[in-house]
Amino acid sequence: MTNNAPQSTSEGIPKPPGVGKSHARWLWIVISLITLFGVIFLLVMEEDTADITRTGTPAPLQLVSFEKVQTGPETLEITSFAEIRPRWSAELRAAVSGRIDKVHDNALAGEAVDKGTTLIEIENSRYVAELAAAELALKEAELELLKAKNANYIAQKEFERSSRKAPNDFALKIPQLEIAKQSVTSANARVRAARQQLEDTTILAPFPAFITRRFVSPGQMVNVGDQLLKLVDNTRFELEAEIGRREWNLLQKPFEGLEARITGQAGELIAQAKIRRGGGFLDEATRQYKIFLVIEETAPSKVLSGDFVKLSLPGITISEALDIPASSLTKDGYLWYLDSQDRLQRLEPLVLSRRDDRIIIQAPAGEHSWRFAITPLVSFLPGQKVYAREKEK
Template sequence: MREKLKRSFFILTSMSIFILVLLFIGEEYDEPKKIEEKTHYLPKVSYISSSEDAQASSIFSYGVLKPKWDITLKSQVNGAITYINPLFESGSLVTSNTVLMHIEDKPYKSQKSKAEVAFAEAKLGLIQAKKKTENTNRYWELSGINSPPSDLALFKPQLDIAEKALEAARQDILVADSNLSYTHVKAPFKGTIIERKVGLGQQVVEGEPLLRLIDHQNFYLPVFLSEMQWKNLSNQWLNSKAKLYLNEGEVIADATIISGGYHLDSETRQYPLFMEVNSAQNDGLISGQFIKVRIAGKIFDNYLSLPESALTQDGAIWFIDHQDTLRFYEPKDIHYQDKHVLVPAPDKTDYLGQKIWRVATVPLSFFLAGQRVEPIEVLMEK
């Protein structure tokens, strides 16, 4: 009997141990499933909220700053160069009215003296002609003749000639003064001497080039637009303002669009626009600088303003619908405004009249249309 009890106890103990082992093994196999269930999650996608509205676009282009005046200064008199200003060198910056050189002036001083003598003689001749006319008129009145005297009798033709001779002599003095002033060659504006063409002692003649001078105060900027940019240009582009940038930096000046656009450039086959730079903002500007230009474009209704990063390489965007699933959208039209892109809002009929669009800020390679995600809103930079 005792052996039977021992055997039963042994069997029960063995079965209990076996059951415990099975339970332990079962828990070991269930644990990975629980871990797997815990680690299963939705991918997080950052988005910005954008509502469709009227959006003002911008057009960007580049150009090289050019001087408004680029001249070759020529001699207006004949003679030898007797003086050269030390500043008269290529690359020198000179101010307006700076005397750059002297040309021999003795012949022109003589010309002025002769003109002054001729003027004095003409003035005397006019006085004599007036006196003669007055005396003749007085004698005619004293003679008692009732009929009026003729112009010839009063020497009026001679008086008219004397008046014109005096005016001609006055103009000769002005010409002599001008010629004498031309012997002092001056800079007509503040500018940079690009090339000196003459030297001290050189004999020059009227019309001979002396130097090349470019403007240092007034600039203009030619830029070229593609056909699409031209079509997207604001209708009020003429006399409108444009912003100028050095590379990607801050605005350095304003410019006014003064002309252009009505023909294609023969070299670039694009539409040229010509801008005049605001002279009050030209500090630091020099001819030849490469300038970035922003021009006001048209205003587009029912467009979204998005960061440039939201655009894929193919020009598409991803947005999250009301069910937190990804949607792929290829806009037919894209415009730019500062660091943002402007795209037409998707058709509301396809998305249950959606008004606020949750657009992925950075499209990622794992995005699939219809994929559920966990949206995380971020603020769009202004």
């Protein structure tokens, strides 16, 4: 007996490869996403609650050191900077031509010499001969003058004996006498010129100085105008300072003859300078007032030509001023002070003068005692409550 029932069409048909694996892959993706979202949720909840703490004690106040300053009179110092320059600086050149006969050890670069020190000698036989010839010409001119005077005397006596009047000057030999006088004057001038040329063969130091450079050597031929030596004064110095219009108004007047302090880069006192002149005109480039000072030195000291120094010029006296530490002034030009409740307050001062590590400002009206923060911080805020501590003296 045969079975005629219809068979299922799916029976005996194989499944496509990878169908079961695809369902498993999607299952793992879903599980991973659920796990990731869960971890993120837990982290967010942890961040929201981890730093939240409750305490019953307030945060400590910021410590601020202050210096107590009283309003009072202050004498200002106007500061400026200048270069120390020698009063005299010369480049010696040959006044005569010839061969360099001798260069003394004093003429070497770096040597200090006194006024009148012999530095270089030029061979002088030619100028000795010229001086001798000029002196001989002078003697001859003086002889001719004596002859002319004698001729004039004889002519006058002859007319006196004959009781006659000389018809003209020629009869009295007056023109010859005048020519003889002029010849003597000319011969004297030639002698002085020849003697000066002979003296110019010896090069002397015109003032106390340092030799900074030598241009010649023994045996070298030089002509008139050739460079020989360069030297600078080492006993007298000058300075030229510049100040603005506001500083000029704060300068003590009259200032001619007053002294100014000169300090070096490390703040050490170098010398005292005397104000010679100033204020007659403004510099064309900077439009500032110029002050001219002089240093009179008679002995070796710390003053060196070419040094760049700080000048402290005498200023006027301000009746209501404050002398505070320079560190109290911020880069923005403000001062922080403490009020009666130890709260920070800020003001913009008018700085009048600077003196070492201190500054002088115009005292604001209304208060006579101030407590200024010594080292203000960027974090300071107006009205901020702080813990104030006075600086130990």
